[in-house]
Amino acid sequence: MKITNCQVNHLTDPLGFDMQETVFSFQVTQAAGTRLVEARLIVTARGTAVADSGWTENPDPRAWRVNVPLAPRTRYTWTVSVRTDAGEDAVSAPNTFETALMDEGWQARWLTCDRGERLPIFHKHIDVPADLASARLYICGLGLYEARLNGKKIGSEYLTPYCNNYHAWLQYQTFDVTEHLRAGGDLSVLMGDGWYMSRFGYQSKPGDSGLCGDAHKLIAQVVMTDAVGRETVVGTDDSWTVTRSCITFTSIYDGEHRDDTLPETAPEQAVYAEPPKAALTARWSLPVTAHETWRPIELIRTPKGETVLDLGQNFSGTFRMRVHEPAGTAIRLQVGEVLQQGCFYRDNLRSALAEYRYVSDGREKVIEPVFTFYGYRYVKVEGVSDLRTEDFTAVALYSDLPETGAIETGHAKVNQLIKNAHWGLRSNFLDVPTDCPQRDERMGWTGDAQVFSPPACNIRDGYAVLGEYLHDMATEQAALGGLVPNVVPSFSDCNRGTATVWGDAATIIPWNLYRMYGDEAILNCQYDAMKAWVDFLTRVDGDEHHWRDVFHYGDWLALDNPRGGVDQTFGGTDVGYIADVYYAGSARIVAKSAALLGKAEEADHYEALAERILSDLRDEYFSPNGRCCIPTQTAQILALHYPGVTVSREKAAERLRECFRETGGELRTGFVGTPLLCGTLCDIGETKLAYDLLLREDYPGWLYEVNLGATTIWERWNSMNPDGSVSSTGMNSFNHYAYGSIVQWLFEYAAGLKPDEACPGFARAKIHPHVDERLGHVEMRYASASGEYRISWAFAGEQLTLHVEIPFGCTAALTLPGADETLELTPGKYDYTLPKAQCVRHGATAPLRPDGWGRPSA
Numbered sequence: 001m002k003i004t005n006c007q008v009n010h011l012t013d014p015l016g017f018d019m020q021e022t023v024f025s026f027q028v029t030q031a032a033g034t035r036l037v038e039a040r041l042i043v044t045a046r047g048t049a050v051a052d053s054g055w056t057e058n059p060d061p062r063a064w065r066v067n068v069p070l071a072p073r074t075r076y077t078w079t080v081s082v083r084t085d086a087g088e089d090a091v092s093a094p095n096t097f098e099t100a101l102m103d104e105g106w107q108a109r110w111l112t113c114d115r116g117e118r119l120p121i122f123h124k125h126i127d128v129p130a131d132l133a134s135a136r137l138y139i140c141g142l143g144l145y146e147a148r149l150n151g152k153k154i155g156s157e158y159l160t161p162y163c164n165n166y167h168a169w170l171q172y173q174t175f176d177v178t179e180h181l182r183a184g185g186d187l188s189v190l191m192g193d194g195w196y197m198s199r200f201g202y203q204s205k206p207g208d209s210g211l212c213g214d215a216h217k218l219i220a221q222v223v224m225t226d227a228v229g230r231e232t233v234v235g236t237d238d239s240w241t242v243t244r245s246c247i248t249f250t251s252i253y254d255g256e257h258r259d260d261t262l263p264e265t266a267p268e269q270a271v272y273a274e275p276p277k278a279a280l281t282a283r284w285s286l287p288v289t290a291h292e293t294w295r296p297i298e299l300i301r302t303p304k305g306e307t308v309l310d311l312g313q314n315f316s317g318t319f320r321m322r323v324h325e326p327a328g329t330a331i332r333l334q335v336g337e338v339l340q341q342g343c344f345y346r347d348n349l350r351s352a353l354a355e356y357r358y359v360s361d362g363r364e365k366v367i368e369p370v371f372t373f374y375g376y377r378y379v380k381v382e383g384v385s386d387l388r389t390e391d392f393t394a395v396a397l398y399s400d401l402p403e404t405g406a407i408e409t410g411h412a413k414v415n416q417l418i419k420n421a422h423w424g425l426r427s428n429f430l431d432v433p434t435d436c437p438q439r440d441e442r443m444g445w446t447g448d449a450q451v452f453s454p455p456a457c458n459i460r461d462g463y464a465v466l467g468e469y470l471h472d473m474a475t476e477q478a479a480l481g482g483l484v485p486n487v488v489p490s491f492s493d494c495n496r497g498t499a500t501v502w503g504d505a506a507t508i509i510p511w512n513l514y515r516m517y518g519d520e521a522i523l524n525c526q527y528d529a530m531k532a533w534v535d536f537l538t539r540v541d542g543d544e545h546h547w548r549d550v551f552h553y554g555d556w557l558a559l560d561n562p563r564g565g566v567d568q569t570f571g572g573t574d575v576g577y578i579a580d581v582y583y584a585g586s587a588r589i590v591a592k593s594a595a596l597l598g599k600a601e602e603a604d605h606y607e608a609l610a611e612r613i614l615s616d617l618r619d620e621y622f623s624p625n626g627r628c629c630i631p632t633q634t635a636q637i638l639a640l641h642y643p644g645v646t647v648s649r650e651k652a653a654e655r656l657r658e659c660f661r662e663t664g665g666e667l668r669t670g671f672v673g674t675p676l677l678c679g680t681l682c683d684i685g686e687t688k689l690a691y692d693l694l695l696r697e698d699y700p701g702w703l704y705e706v707n708l709g710a711t712t713i714w715e716r717w718n719s720m721n722p723d724g725s726v727s728s729t730g731m732n733s734f735n736h737y738a739y740g741s742i743v744q745w746l747f748e749y750a751a752g753l754k755p756d757e758a759c760p761g762f763a764r765a766k767i768h769p770h771v772d773e774r775l776g777h778v779e780m781r782y783a784s785a786s787g788e789y790r791i792s793w794a795f796a797g798e799q800l801t802l803h804v805e806i807p808f809g810c811t812a813a814l815t816l817p818g819a820d821e822t823l824e825l826t827p828g829k830y831d832y833t834l835p836k837a838q839c840v841r842h843g844a845t846a847p848l849r850p851d852g853w854g855r856p857s858a
């Protein structure tokens with residue numbers, strides 16, 4: 001028996017994270033028993049026990065709150081011991097967490113310097129005690145910083161202090177610098193512009209100034225502890241000096257310029273800065289680090305005579321390039337996602353220059369941008385005399401999200417689609433969950449994050465990254481009367497509109513995290529913000545349903561707008577209807593959360609609100625006999641997915657079938673309908689149609705883009721025309737994750753694994769594989785918050801074999817393909833062989849299974 005995945009606040013051995021409380025989690029594997037009987041958690045600091053749960057019966061291993069008296073800058077070690085129902089015992093290996101400064105305050109003061117023509121480097125020589133035992137660096141720099149000791153980068157993180165609502169809060173990071181300092185005390189901090197100081201937002205143009213500030217600012221504090229526990233603190237003060245780097249320009253959208261021929265500069269004195277108004281807090285953001293690295297697959301000479309490297313994969317990140325050019329040679333790199341007629345292309349990046357300019361000093365070296373990132377597959381290279389593919393290395397940058405789920409099928413193109421969705425996630429979880437990584441946006445669009453949050457948590461551990469995003473969202477809401485800006489962080493008024501489905505991220509994402517991870521902490525943290533969003537809607541809605549009338553994106557990029565056209569972005573489903581459905585849905589989530597958090601009166605209030613909105617919605621959008629008057633696929637999908645929208649699921653189901661008959665079986669859905677499309681079809685017994693849509697190879701369908709060589713998920717169903725030409729450049733990205741939500745369907749329906757909301761965090765699962773011979777087989781594993789589930793099925797001749805594994809401590813209700821009744825499963829491995837004819841039962845005979853948002857539990 002082993003104890004694995006030990007975490008505190010859903011982080012493994014966190015160093016310097018903001019900690020309001022301590023919630024522990026762990027998993028038991030390789031046990032003879034099936035469930036935990038009791039456990040004991042002990043926390044020590046400096047060798048002394050500071051918390052001991054004592055032997056506790058049935059603690060929740062997904063979220064065990066053990067109160068630890070937290071002190072600043074303290075390293076804690078903890079172990080958990082468990083006993084199972086088979087009488088086994090085990091103790092975990094020691095785990096750690098370390099607090100940051102907490103309320104101790106800073107001895108350091110904020111510094112700044114002249115803006116100058118070149119990015120500044122702040123310096124300080126530190127005298128290191130001979131018997132140094134440990135040392136930490138606490139640091140925040142605006143816009144971005146990269147700290148070095150003795151010329152060596154500290155840590156492996158990129159783009160610190162990350163991207164959040166700088167008007168409200170700033171994050172400082174903590175680094176263990178013990179080893180660095182043993183080698184010497186030359187501390188230097190290179191400063192960049194980043195989201196804070198370079199232009200940002202889709203209405204900005206190259207040359208525009210930043211939205212948050214115009215001066216580099218730095219605060220840093222090194223705490224050194226010697227062998228007898230004596231502390232020496234060195235913080236930023238006016239003894240620090242400033243020199244100038246060779247970086248002459250840096251911008252998130254426009255790239256970076258470096259000129260190595262520039263002379264060294266004499267040290268200037270750093271000056272004290274006006275401290276930023278925002279609160280300086282310990283980090284929430286996960287580290288963004290370099291993950292995959294690889295070489296170009298091809299060096300292309302294009303018909304226009306351009307030299308272009310093909311990385312073979314669209315992605316987000318940076319690069320390293322070996323240069324060996326004579327002094328004074330100017331090199332320019334530009335990036336793009338696709339080629340057009342074999343030539344370099346980047347019009348769809350719009351105003352983003354996304355380039356790197358370098359002037360060589362004649363010395364051979366490896367160059368790498370520091371304070372920018374690119375979304376790209378192709379690189380146009382100018383100024384290099386003998387370019388070799390081995391000189392260039394692609395570096396994927398994204399937040400450190402542990403992989404949790406994998407799914408593979410017997411269909412090569414579906415497997416490529418899954419891979420593309422993985423790359424969509426990697427490319428768009430660079431600290432903030434973004435819409436896209438390449439053009440002049442790369443922003444935390446709430447709607448995109450909302451629809452992609454469940455699949456994100458299927459394939460990676462999304463708790464911490466989405467938790468930080470929600471925390472940031474709440475800081476925005478606090479200043480905007482509960483309004484959720486369309487993008488988080490918003491940075492400026494031009495991004496502070498709000499809309500249905502987008503703003504509902506404030507309720508839907510926390511609820512998804514609660515369902516997937518089973519920790520009420522997320523509801524506790526977000527409850528006020530969730531409520532504030534619904535209260536905001538109530539104020540806007542008034543007595544006359546004004547929320548229906550404000551600007552909404554609606555079923556964004558759906559294909560059923562009667563006034564279609566290549567640049568059409570709005571779908572055909574009445575936005576007022578969508579607005580009502582999501583308003584009621586958000587109210588119901590708040591009601592359920594209130595019930596869980598023991599706020600019975602508020603639960604009643606929000607449930608009654610949801611009922612009232614639904615009743616008004618039915619009056620407005622349904623016939624008296626319960627037929628939805630909006631003739632679109634998405635309208636019926638919402639009616640079927642969200643309980644209470646329709647009084648007649650049968651009518652909505654029939655109408656949805658009819659909608660598909662009218663389009664000859666083609667989908668017409670956009671951002672709202674698509675994530676729910678295939679699941680809803682399975683729920684009404686139309687599994688074959690769901691598979692028809694998944695497997696469709698031409699437009700509009702998921703495999704259309706796979707056939708056209710996509711290596712990520714496109715923003716539009718028709719981002720590219722069948723002849724390979726880009727369909728429009730106004731708004732067209734080849735790396736948008738929203739339609740990658742099909743991966744959630746593959747987990748939840750094709751493999752068939754869903755969390756049971758009543759026992760969240762997969763303590764109990766609902767398993768119901770929906771099979772189709774065209775997929776051949778499915779193999780899925782999911783490292784849930786409760787342990788690893790595995791489901792696989794395969795067709796062999798006239799039979800279907802099904803394998804299911806339930807982890808320690810969990811239970812599941814299994815519905816076999818084609819069956820109506822469910823089987824109760826306890827931890828263990830199960831194999832079934834079923835006659836094919838019985839499993840593949842399609843059509844209206846299957847039961848209508850309501851799913852989605854239920855009522856609050858009493």
Ligand code: BGC
Nearest residue numbers: 435441445447448553556731
């Ligand atoms: C973004 C989206 C976003 C949308 C708002 C676009 O420019 O890329 O994905 O949700 O605007 O409708």
